[in-house]
Amino acid sequence: MRPLLFAANWKMQVDPAEARRYAGQFLGATQPAAGRSLWFFPPAVSIESAAGAFRQRDDVRVGAQDVHWEPKGAFTGATSIPLARGAGAAGALVGHSERRHVFGETDEETGRKVRALLGAGLTAFLCVGEKLEEREAGKTEEVVLRQIRAGLAGVDPGDMSRLVVAYEPVWAIGTGRTATAEDAAKVHTALRAELGRLGATARIPILYGGSVNVGNALGLLARPEIDGVLVGGASLDPDGWAEIVGIGG
Ligand code: PGA
Secondary structure (H helix, E strand, C coil): CCCEEEEEECCCCCCHHHHHHHHHHHHHHCCCCCCEEEEEECCHHHHHHHHHHHCCCCCEEECECCCECCCCCCCCCCCEHHHHHHHCCCEEEECCHHHHHCCCCCHHHHHHHHHHHHHCCCEEEEEECCCHHHHHCCCHHHHHHHHHHHHCCCCCHHHHHHEEEEECCHHHCCCCCCCCHHHHHHHHHHHHHHHHHCCCCCCCCEEEECCCCCCCHHHHHCCCCCCEEEECHHHCCHHHHHHHHHHHC
């Protein structure tokens, strides 16, 4: 079995007590598997409780859904990298489509966050993806390659060993529509070529996300271009998520 990464994005759900209950149920339903890594992205208030509850399992890591690039200061409502790390986060999502399109995060801000995370020794999950009108205008590759270049501007290629990329077409997130495995694989191939041009030497995992569920995960993960999945809705039920990660071993 090749290495596969399964990432669960809980978004604005799962409080600290629910995170503990979830972890108990999920750990009871799964065993560590060679080559398979698992990440959970709880809301900031539940990072500490999730990290504590998963501590017994080396194959599980917990991350933040977003971080600020400044280490501290007057940024009401934001979570710094040291704060997230102190709560038990080993990395963070950056540039998730909801941060970009609901909260107005720019490519430039995404790049600052990636640089700050990698510089601090944490893992950055850089999310990219096109909107429906961009796809229909034939601009998918242009958009995701622009997002990758901006997200990695100024990053030392040596630090890219701690990078994960997630391709999440905006029109597929939470909508029940997924890209076909072939379409996703084509975008992954373009992203990998761009990572090479940017100097990456490590094999950076490229995940697919957007309405992944137990019915379509196997077909997506059968493609060698797809190194794992980033899942929202279908990760909220511990038994259903255990079934999906079971594809990885
Ligand atoms: P979804 O979300 O699986 O609910 O579509 C994926 C994501 O936004 O990361």
